Amino acid sequence: METHVQRLVDKTWEKFSDCDLSQRLLIAIAGIPGSGKTTLAASVAHGLNKAHRRSRHTQFPNSPESDTSCPDIAFVVPLDGYHLTRKQLSEMPDAEEAIFRRGAAFTFDARGYLELVTQVREPITPETPTIYAPSFDHAVKDPVANDISIPPTARVVIFEGLYTALDAGGWRDAYELMDQVWFVETDVETATRRVAKRNFAAGIADTFERSLERTRASDMRNARDILGSRLPVQEVVPSVEDETWRSEEIVRVDGQLQDQQDEEEEEEAKLEELKRQKMMRMDSIAALAADGVGM
Template identity: 50%
Template sequence: MDEQVTRLVDKAWGRFQQIPEDRRFLIAIGGIPGSGKTTLSQKVATALNARHATLHPETPVTETASVAAFVPMDGYHLTRAQLSAMPDPAHAHARRGAEFTFDGAAFLRLVRALRVPLSSETKPVLAPSFDHAVKDPKPDDIAVLPGHRVVVFEGNYVCLDREPWREAAALMDERWFVDVGFATARRRLVARHVRAGIAADEDDAGRRADENDLVNGEEIVKNRVPVDEVVVSMDDETWRHE
């Protein structure tokens, strides 16, 4: 994994150096559930910040001085209350994680806001996170600051060829897709669901993976916009999702 990360960071940094100072450099990293896209996204954002800190030692190492922000798509889950208000609440809750259970329009508004040219008047742009304790989004919990000139997005649908995701993807400077075998993804998902308490045991976790996560995965793979990079997810500990 490290060699892939190094190459991608080198590429992203090189491209970032070419953009005007009043623009942000946006990277979307998509993939199916269990692909390791979150791990990759965090490593890329961390590496970009480390490189910036090395090249600018005069700048204090703080969040406000970071050049890259990491924005996962999880905060755009519809709330449990919104799912309960759907015509078939039981189906909506069972399929939570499917494309229709996300607020794609709100995600597009975020990306558009980050495409507005930077100026002395630029304010922080706020995005939601996902609170796993209450199992719902937490509004305005992630701040993309004016100094965040690189934004790394991650999520199942950031490269989906369907509106409004398609328009959001078109606004990115780089689109990367993490490729993984479904058997590897299933094994990771089963372990994750049991570890997180989402499933009672491995059998329950396997059913959840087969009936929801991997169904979503099929849609993600079959309906993908053109991407700039296909990153192979290695089946080793460095790709293990926490």
Template identity: 40%
Template structure:
């Protein structure tokens, strides 16, 4: 995996150099359980090492889609709150307009310090202004399941970023990972409960992503056996 992370770091740094230090935005997507969050964090760490050698103040930041979850209060105002809570994590349970506007601000105003929400897993709601992105953040990695969707308004993200990277993994492996995650996090108490949640929400979202996403600039195969597969 280290070889893949190093290759992705080099690719992002090369993009930055081609743009003569202008901010670079990269959207990293994949199905739930694909490992995109872990990969993004490792790429950020690698970028921070390389960028600091070029300029001590230069950094990379992560903008996670998770911060744009609708709050539980907002979910209760939807036409069918029961479905909204059961399918929390599906595209309609996010605020994509706010995310698109944040990405636009990052693109159009790199000279400004900007604030973005993160998701508080303890409260199960977003924390507003929890993430700070400064002008020193030369590369911003926008990470989330739906940041490549080819539907409005999600598709506007692709027009604002420099590249799209997609982490893909076999569906059967996805199911195993999601079940393990639900059990480890205490989201489900039994294997059967975790499997039902995976089938009725996470894998539905994964199938939707595969069927409604733009073609990425780069595919990254798996995450535990991480390798760059192909470019478009």
């Protein structure tokens, strides 16, 4: 059966094929926290780049089908880079609430996001420069300016984030510049547990129970705002837990990483066993020496 990802890749490739050389196809993926926006965006971009290389191979049969020198055409821009900095939040009238609610729409730079989308929407010309978007550094918990490049060869740009389909000032203007808007749908309880696990793993809370409590008070409050103010979308994509969301290559890479981890753990276990046997031999020699054996 055709997977969600493959269907979206095929649909998007068909739309892209109708674009002229000056056009970019812009897609926004929205959804509540924990719905799987990032995974979907990465998988669709991967599928589009793979389709592009196959198409190029068809046009130029002497080129390898997996030609990595062929520039990617699909790029993902996460909304995370438009978080307001911790310094900006601390300067708000209710700094404590702003810091606790980080992730709510008012804690993002909607104007900066709109400026980027407006730039990317401009027709491609020989003079079109590389455009840069901010990323988010989870280690320092702040955005990093000009960290994601969108080169002139980028023909499909996927923006993914909580508020890309929000009916509010700034967000609405960027939404109207998109060719397609998708919404990843999941139930709130499933999303709550996903986000709580993620936050607990990141050390945001010291117990899973506290992480659940915080997630319900902050992230799921944002979820209700997103669900209550969602603009119309062209695709509602059900969030799923199985491997159909990920390309074969992504699954294979994960499998290789797991195999590598298993091999490392097995090697470590062997070393530990050798150390244990060596200690046992040394203990035996010491016991014999104590009894005067071999003296």
